[in-house]
Amino acid sequence: MxxxxxxxxxxxxxxxxxxxxxxxxxxxxxxxxxxxxxxxxxxxxxxxxxxxxxxxxxxxxxxxxxxxxxxxxxxxxxxxxDELNAKLRLNALYWAIMIYYGFYFIWVFLTVIIGEIPFFSGHMGELNLFTPLLIFIFRFYYLKHIKNESYLISEPKFLPHQPFKRIGIIMSLTCLIGLIVGLAIDLQSDVKDSALAIIYAGLIIGLLLWAFSKNKIEDEMVMQHRLESLQMAVYLNYGLILIGTLLLYSLSYLYFLLYAEFSLLLYFVLRMEYVNYKNVRLLNRIEGGISYEE
Known part of the structure; x- marks a missing residue:
């Protein structure tokens, strides 16, 4: 890798x-x-x-x-x-995502329980823009310092392929459709706002389950694809965030920041599924060619 x-x-x-x-x-x-x-x-x-x-x-x-x-x-x-740095990057990226969303849900929980938190409630959108990158940098350089030249680094822990990946996919797609439909309905009420908040949280949880579940085959090549997909997702996500920061203002920008909360996970799982699809097609063609020659 x-x-x-x-x-x-x-x-x-x-x-x-x-x-x-x-x-x-x-x-x-x-x-x-x-x-x-x-x-x-x-x-x-x-x-x-x-x-x-x-x-x-x-x-x-x-x-x-x-x-x-x-x-x-x-x-x-x-x-x-070298290979060690690649392993450290993958480890740090996954830790950054887990810690970031852990803090995010803690903040949401505290906001529901005790109300608005001074400073954080008013600036959470801006803080969320760079928090994952900061966590990644701290984790990556921390690992580089303690591991030094040792290649014995534990790989990120993933959930079992079944049932978590299937649950994640179903939750993600259902909540995404529900979110789009809910926003399209022109109805102002506390019930709608509460329902959208629950659907929004369900979407993030579903994407996390999807992203952190194992593939059927989890080998070195899949880990390489995970690293590449995460990096590409980060580049795409932050590229769009910068474009949105330049072009959107006021309420439009706030809605855009809500999208940015889950877009990195969305880009990651979509690229991983695309890469897996390409690999399966390639494998089928190779196996078909071998069978034909025989």
Whole structure:
């Protein structure tokens, strides 16, 4: 197993040069209400209830600096990019996803029990943008430090193929359809909001079961596909997040952030299923050719 789709090693330094100023600027913007003067343009004649007449892009700049910087730090080649690094990346990616969604559901549970949590409730969307990348970076470099040259690293633990993968697929598809239908129905009520919240949580849980369940055959090649699919899902997800950050505002952006909560898992499982489908077709053609020759 080896890592693919990585940036050159020098990009890691460039990532730090983007991330640190991005966090500093983000802190000033969120905590001190600092905005770069004139950094934006007038989009409306006057302020609306959720929309400002003049859109300042300081917050968007923070997101771009931090996200791009963290991606470069996380996915730049090491000096010695070998099989060990690939195993560490896969381990760190899975830990990042598990810890992130663990914290997410804890936050949701606490919000339901005790109400809004100061600061976090108002900024959870922004925090969620870079939290998985931060967890991955900490986990990856922690493993590199403690494992050093040892190739004895435990692989991520997966749920049994059955029944969890089937349950995950059924839950994901059912909840996704339910979410689309629920949003399409023009009905404002507390019952609808509660139902959508439950369906939304069910969708994330279903995708987690789907993503963390074993394939029928779990070998080195499948682990390689998992690593590649996770990396591609991260690139695609954050690429779309940056585009959304640039083009969407106010309520549209908030809805987009809700989509971003599960989109990484969605991209991952879709790519894994596509790769598995291609491999099965290739295997069938090979077996068919052997039978024909015999």
């Amino acid at each position: 080896k890592s693919k789709y990585l940036f050159p090693a020098w990009c890691s330094l460039f990532g730090y040069l983007l991330t640190i100023p991005g966090f500093v600027l983000g802190y000033l913007n969120v905590m001190k209400n600092f905005e770069i003067s004139g950094f934006g343009f007038k989009m409306r004649e006057k302020d609306g209830f959720f929309q400002k007449g003049f859109e300042n892009f300081t917050n968007e700049l923070c997101v771009f600096l931090v996200v791009i910087g963290l991606i470069l730090i996380a996915f730049s080649k090491s000096k010695n990019e």
